[in-house]
Amino acid sequence: MEAIVVGAGIGGLAATLSLRRAGCEVTLVERAPRFTEIGTGIQLAPDATRVLRRLGLLDAVAAQATRPSHVEFRTWSDGRAICRYVLGDEVEREFGAPYLQVHRADLHRVLTAAVPPRSVRLDTCVVGIDQDDGSARVTTAAGERLRADLVVAADGVRSAARRWLFGTDEAVFSKTAAYRALLPAGEVADLGLPEYGVWLGPGRHFVHYRVRRGELLNVVAVFTTEEAQESWTARANRGSSCASSPAGTPACSMFWSVRAGCTATASTHVCRWRGGTSGG
Ligand SMILES: Cc1cc2nc3c(=O)[nH]c(=O)nc-3n(C[C@H](O)[C@H](O)[C@H](O)COP(=O)(O)OP(=O)(O)OC[C@H]3O[C@@H](n4cnc5c(N)ncnc54)[C@H](O)[C@@H]3O)c2cc1C
Numbered sequence: 637m638e639a640i641v642v643g644a645g646i647g648g649l650a651a652t653l654s655l656r657r658a659g660c661e662v663t664l665v666e667r668a669p670r671f672t673e674i675g676t677g678i679q680l681a682p683d684a685t686r687v688l689r690r691l692g693l694l695d696a697v698a699a700q701a702t703r704p705s706h707v708e709f710r711t712w713s714d715g716r717a718i719c720r721y722v723l724g725d726e727v728e729r730e731f732g733a734p735y736l737q738v739h740r741a742d743l744h745r746v747l748t749a750a751v752p753p754r755s756v757r758l759d760t761c762v763v764g765i766d767q768d769d770g771s772a773r774v775t776t777a778a779g780e781r782l783r784a785d786l787v788v789a790a791d792g793v794r795s796a797a798r799r800w801l802f803g804t805d806e807a808v809f810s811k812t813a814a815y816r817a818l819l820p821a822g823e824v825a826d827l828g829l830p831e832y833g834v835w836l837g838p839g840r841h842f843v844h845y846r847v848r849r850g851e852l853l854n855v856v857a858v859f860t861t862e863e864a865q866e867s868w869t870a871r872a873n874r875g876s877s878c879a880s881s882p883a884g885t886p887a888c889s890m891f892w893s894v895r896a897g898c899t900a901t902a903s904t905h906v907c908r909w910r911g912g913t914s915g916g
Contacts, residue, residue, distance in 0.1 A: 639786040640665060640774050642762045642797055646678075646740070648790030649747035652755065653691050655788070663782065664751060665774065667761035671748055675740030676816045677847045677854030682731035689733060693746050700742035702846045703734055704832040712837025723832075737832070737854070739818075739847040765789065765797055815857040821846055824853055 637660045641648045644666035652664045680688070680701070688694040705724035710717055727735045748756075764775035765787055772787040789797030793807060835842040840859040847854050 637661070637786065638784040639663070639788060640772070640782055640784040641788045641790055642765070642774065643789070643791035644668075644671070644748070644756065644758075645790060645792055646743060646747065647792075648788070649744070649751060650687060650691070651788050651790055652751055653693075653747065654687075656751075656755075657691070660786070662755055663784070664756045665760045665762055665776070665782070666756065666758050667777075669759040671744065671758075673741040675744070676818050677845060677856070678738055678740045678743060679845070680736040680738060680743070682727060682733035682735060685736055686731075686733040691750070693750060694733075696746045697738060697743055698734065698736060700746070700848060701736040701738035702850050703736055704845060707832045707834060708830040709834045709836060710830075712835045712840070712842070715835075718836065737845045737847055739852065739854070742848060762791070762797070765800055811860050811862065812858055813861045813863070814859070815855075817855050818847070819853045819855065821851055821853045829853075 639655050639660045639662045641652045641655070641662060641664045644652075644664050648664060648666070652662045655662045680697070685694055685697075688697050703724060706720055706722050708717060709719050723735045760780075761777040762774050763777050766773055766775075767787070771783050771785060774782045774784075774787055776782065787797075789795055789801070791797050829844060832845040833843070840857070843856045843858070845854055846852065
């Protein structure tokens with residue numbers, strides 16, 4: 637059986653590898669001209685790491701990731717502990733696979749390396765999908781028509797393929813956005829942050845955890861906003877004004893530093909992400 641997978645994100649790469657394992661001949665089509673290091677941290681719960689194990693890639697991903705022993709929820713204003721959940725061995729015992737935190741680029745790189753280059757077509761934007769009783773077809777921006785027995789649309793949360801096939805299905809803006817940043821972990825070691833922390837405040841929360849073998853601290857500062865801008869890569873304005881004044885916890889000061897771009901080093905970008913969901 638021949639398949640075309642549209643989109644070489646995490647989903648498209650995983651689908652390609654799974655289809656190949658099932659004996660399909662797969663062409664993976666991606667509009668980006670090359671794979672670059674984009675994104676920040678991603679959390680992989682056992683349902684995801686179990687799939688990576690099945691694909692034979694769990695060890696390679698785990699070697700780049702961190703495996704938190706617990707998560708601590710604290711109050712934003714005074715740092716009081718709200719609750720604590722054990723992860724680490726306990727999650728692995730209960731769900732049969734680990735809970736990992738990884739840089740999206742590291743996960744993407746491991747998945748990409750497992751797909752034979754001859755199966756990947758970069759710089760190929762899909763502009764249409766159609767089918768008849770015998771086959772499915774993909775039309776590219778260059779006017780090519782690719783044919784297969786099966787087309788898998790893995791073109792992300794703003795999927796055009798979903799719109800072509802099933803009509804309009806607009807995501808609803810939750811009125812939350814997030815500032816995301818990666819900081820060298822050594823530069824903020826003096827803050828004494830928990831290994832994996834979630835700081836809860838009115839209309840905002842702050843999540844941090846380590847990625848890239850613990851070398852980078854991934855921070856996600858989620859807040860409510862009316863301003864809708866959908867992007868994984870938009871840059872935050874440095875020194876943007878604050879809606880209210882910070883309290884005295886390390887998370888608060890870091891939230892504000894991240895927001896103002898002050899914590900950013902030369903190699904650090906602060907990104908603004910508007911999401912349909914809030915999280916980290
Ligand atoms: C640049 C980027 C950065 C991200 N950063 C983070 C992050 O830091 N933290 C986090 O938790 N999640 C992040 N995400 C989201 C996360 O990777 C996905 O939501 C999740 O992994 C689901 O993956 P997906 O494969 O469904 O979609 P995605 O990872 O969004 O991948 C979709 C792919 O389809 C391609 N594509 C779209 N339309 C077409 C088309 N017409 N023709 C050909 N190719 C097409 C896109 O270029 C993209 O490579 C990011 C996504 C992207 C694209």
